[in-house]
Amino acid sequence: MKNIVYIDTDFITLGKLLKHVNVISSGGMAKWYLSEYTVLIDHEKENRRGKKIYPGSMVEIPDEGVFFIQKQESDNGSTP
Template sequence: MKNIVHIDEDFITLGQLLKHINVISSGGMAKWYLSEYAVFVDSEKEDRRGRKIYPGMMVEIPDEGAFLIQRNDSSQESLS
């Protein structure tokens, strides 16, 4: 099942994303989590907490789910 994650900025780091989706409880746990568990960004294993995740990218975490990143674009909404 795909989950949609909305972000307000141009990108989110992998560590921030893990905290945002409640996989970890603090940003400091990101390095440990990525060394212990498999995380895939666009189907490639990733272990860098600072990896930039942009809208349109897919992050897959076994036993947690798949997360599609989308940007909250208030300028687009106001044009509609």
């Protein structure tokens, strides 16, 4: 399943992403999860919970889905 994850910061860490998409229930589980399961970021295996993931990246979590990271555009109400 393909999903888009919108972030309003410059990046999201892998541990926070896992919690955000409900793969884990708490941030403390990230280290354990990454030691037991394979997670791919842009087709490369990653096991660091603090890995920064930037907009444009693709995160594949087998049996959970594929997540595309995009920047949430803020609407500050100004018009040029």
